[in-house]
Amino acid sequence: MEAQQGSLPEAGPDAQKEDNTRAAPEELFTRPPLEERSTEQTIRSKGLPPLKRKETKLAQKAANPWQHLGITLGLPMILLFDIVVPCIIYYTWFDKHRADWVRQCKAEFPGQGPCPIPKPEFDQNILGAAIASFGVGELWILVARVWRLFFHQEECAPLLSRNRWELDATSWVYAVAMIMALIPFVIGSSLVIPKLYLYSPSFIMGFLGTLMFITTCLPFNIPIGINSHTRGTHLRPFIYYAAEDFIAVDGLQDREFRVRYNERYESNKMFRRFFLYLTWWWILGVCVYEGAVSAVIWTLEFHYAFGLSLGVLFAYIAIWAAVTFVWTKIEMKREHKAYLAGAFDV
Template sequence: MANMAESHHGSRIPRTESHGAPEYDSALDCARRSMALTRDEFGSLPGLPRLEYRLMEHRMKLFVVSGLLIFEGSLLPIILFYPLWYATGLRHGILFAIITSFFGLVSGLEFAHRSWRLIHKNDKYRPLDGTRWRFDFTHWTLSICYTIMTGILIGASIPHEPLVRPLAIPVPLFFIGAGMLCIITGTMSALGMRTACKVSSIPKGAPQPPYVLTAVEDVVGVDGGGARLFRRRLLERYKASKAFRRLIAELNWFWGIGSVISGAGTLAAVWVIPSQEIAYGVGWGEPLVFFVVWTTITAFWTRRGLRREKKVWAESTGEKTSVESGTDTQNTN
């Protein structure tokens, strides 16, 4: 499998020289480990870095925050729209002012919280080799998306008779943007292209990773409490394991293509459905259906991929493993 480019005391990140793996040249702290790591440190398979992130320890926060974000970004607009539209005599401008005032309440608080974690003088949650005011790649992406979405909601609400169809498209546009980011970075990764700027913990000029890797690093590292330790070990795992890189690439294309198709299809439906009231519900409701289905498939796909990775790694090193028995299912291994 992979070989080390530097020793424990080197300042360069591990580079994988075989199987077409990417080479990361950087002063990152994440790479000062040997492939001959002990069984105690990384579990049952020597040399395969463990992510050491226990999902169950963070399940309450993840459940509450995810639930509130889904409620705010899909269910709440629908719950408020139809009763206020059909059962009250409110002027439509006031109706949408009420709905818009709730948009971003939960996501805004969560965004402010992750902003504070990233700019705090303690660099616990910042990207590796990151500076205080540069945030991470996902934070900048979300900043742009939130600005565009909020602008659409405010602009379409201003006319005396609000523009109902444009008010239904912010979430589909978000999925199109996120999907295109996955497709572009996936293509760059497949072609061996390099980053034009620092991408979270990946330095400028390093091979471009698929965006799914960056999203996992940033979301789990900051919002999920994994911190720099998770960022470091995720990149170690990505560099060391060809099967893990394959899994990340598969999930990147799965989310990229799926998000673009879902977003574009919903966007088209919003404009062609004769009833603007029905179109509004489709615009806010369909992305939730897509997200639930894709997330469920991803959970099973990831578990299967990690087991396959461990099996391949064990076979390549001649180790015995209990992968097939499904052990450590509560951990992100």
């Protein structure tokens, strides 16, 4: 009787599933949030080992030092003409004049000490002669870099370079730094101001340190294009630009490196933070150098300060460069591990 009154037979499981699908079709296409559907999230939730991914290597070319002999000879030229030759010129003069001074003291004031005749430390001629070799090594490197950028523009010039004369940022900074160094050299030798003369390399470091400070503490959008970055982009740390140019041009890695290098910086927060810290490390080095060389110049006699001030300069560069090299190796390994684990923050 109840069946005759229009009651329907009970639907089976398949019928109920079909009915639910028709009743709420939106439920069939609802997807979980993107972060819950990612491969990395699935791997972590299931306790699986991370994916083995291949990280793009920045410097991929096997550079041979003989490929660009001019750049390869740059460091020996700097050591020769910035340390060896000036020291030979000055100390040859000093030893000769000191020997003459000793003989004059014995002849005019026998047995008297200290000798009332002033001991010769320098004169205008020797300061001018010693300056003649300074900067030859730096000029050699600048000419070698400009030569490669000019005649191999398509290979190694910045990505924004449209003609041969649009050099990289390092070449322009290098040229200005050389001019900065010549000012105290020329004034100090012509007016016989020995302390100003010895401070000449400090002018270079002070100039570079100021640029480092501006790029880290006064970030702004650049009003002109720098290297591979268009006008209006955010200013990057000084060491970033220096490393890009040095590896691309001096390291013979060319424009392909500039592309990979820029992409790594934009996509990897660890990479960006590393260059910020590295620039601060070199700012610290400039401060340490300026303090150390000032102590040498103001506390020692000129003939001691002449050689030791140069020793302080190259010792500072050697120590900071060695630490930078080791630090970079460690950082690259750390970023590689973070990349494989998918743990770095972009």
